[in-house]
Amino acid sequence: MQMKSLTMTLSALALSASCGAASAADSLTITSWGGAYQTSQDEAYFKPYTAKTGAKITQEEYNGEAARIRAMVESGNTTWDAVDVDAATAQQGCDEGFLTPIDYSKFGGEEAFVKGSTFECGIPTIIYSTIYAYDADKIKDGPTTIGDLFDTKKWPGKRSLQKTPFGNLEFALMADGVPADKVYETLKTKEGVDRAFKKLDTIKSDIVWWEAGAQPPQLLASGEVVMATAWNGRIFNANKVDKKNFKIVWDGQLLDYDLWAVPKGVKDLDAVYKFIEFASSPEAQAEQTKYISYGPALLAATPHISPDILKDLPTAPENAKTALANDPVFWGDNKEELLKRFNTWIAQ
Template identity: 50%
Template sequence: MKKLLILSTALSTFAFAASAQEVVLMSWGGAYGKSQTEAYLKPFTAETGIKTTMVDADNPATPVKAMVEANNVTVDVVDIEYADAIRLCDEGLLEPLDPAILPPGDDGTPAMDDFLPGAVTDCSVATIVFSTMYAYDTTKFPNGGPKTMADFFNTEAFPGKRGMRKGAKANLEMALMADGVPAAEVYEVLATPEGVDRAFAMMDKIKADTVWWEAGAQPPQLLADGEVVMSTAYNGRIFAAAVSEGKPFESVWDGQVYEYDVLAIPKGAKNLEAATQFLAYATGTQRLADQAKYISYGPARKSSGPLVGLYEDGKTEMGPYMPTAAANLTNALASDFEFWADRDTQLNERFNSWLLN
């Protein structure tokens, strides 16, 4: 990849024909999509004149893989989960990333020293740290709600429907932690047939009471509509519903599974130069700090941390709502991208078969 972009401040100096350039970003929609629009897309267009467009998907990794394999790529940049980026890169479906395009931190720290460990890969660069945790409707539990991951799986003490993402990832880890497996031992246990059986045995306990969701915007809606009393969710979606919309939702951080979300360029992107320019711009210090103004995901750059302040309401401190806040990491699990890059297909086949049975 051409070493085009070193400093985000130099973006407007490149000889792009702005009227002919466009960057199409495929992302997850909802409050998360809004945070990217405000922090990345709008200022990028304002500074460069290059048009930006956002398109949504339940999980962008799936349509992007299909596009590249069909040689019909209609997006230029994609926001995907870390394990998916590793897998798609290994399959040759993403453009290689030259770290030299990444701007240093605003404090002068070289990019590769400024990003959190592992945040920059052969084909992608992380923007946020997000978490899959669970939340409940406080009006359904006037005498006190659930506090632990074990409580989520306890329908006797806390009756009512649950919401869970339709897939194996994070669910199996949560099931094991609910069954008493320490976070540090989860992947060791889950790597064995007996561990997988143990996780599904825990899932059996709530299967009949579970509503399955596929898009990140669904859990807050399921809670708001009263279809479930608690649901796993992406932490930023619950934050947006509770703080922006005043919903009576309480987050439970015990047993959270946190990981990176990344930006990557699909192989065969039609606007490669503009996409490269956008990726470098969007992962700069200020851009990542600005995103945290709109949603409670932690920035993947160290230099962005001190710049994170108040929510867009001008009064809510964002720090305590971040997955990486010290109080929220008491019993937390870092998602193992290597584990899921190797076992995603196998465990999701098991999960889908379990659902049908």
């Protein structure tokens, strides 16, 4: 009886341990930005992945604070398995060692993704852009080029720009004739930075600054400005939800990325990779475009997107002809200096 009891006890312990291990492997905590974006991820990735694998996904939200990821890793208690990060955090996480380098061989290689979107410690998921737009109900036959944003003679009126050097310096150089593929090379020189600010000088008295993403559609709708730079998703939503007639000018758009990153110290890297592999499939990335107007980073996803959706994405071939990809390394090296000069310029 004692032997039988011991055997049953050991069997129960073994079963408990195996269930605990299975539970750990079958559950993931994934952190993203909340709002409509995370809702699109839930519909395209989280729910379908759970339905397919039975794995439970616990969602958390943050505001992009790299410090939270770093503190978690340094504490030795990594509770986030995958995090949606911006390009700057992907770069910073690698430089500071709190993100795990990605094994791209598991995802078709770097060549499977939009050129320039891959990072050592992040695998791209979506591509969005900063563009400028106008109200087609107020302007007929409106602007079509990045140069038009700076042409106050042909297009008089106020312009709204984001209160940051990021984007504005790139737009200024492209409007001044610098090819997209030479913009960052030019900005690395003192003469190039001077040239960008000189071009911004030409519209300085006509600028209305915005700091929150909701402001550009509001400024366009009120007629306070005739053009406004904005994140492409904000303009799309204003048209879809609020029935506005805003037109996006894609020429010179500044592309940026969000990426899946894996904090150092995750308990089951293989389980995380299985989720990312699912989220990096053509079908899943195409599915997300049904819920939000961001383009897929995976090249093979584009043929799976219906034409009526594709036309509103920054990655559509027609929209991306003159696009410029953000260089997070450049901004990581120069942001502090350029921000100081930018704030001084605004105050003058």
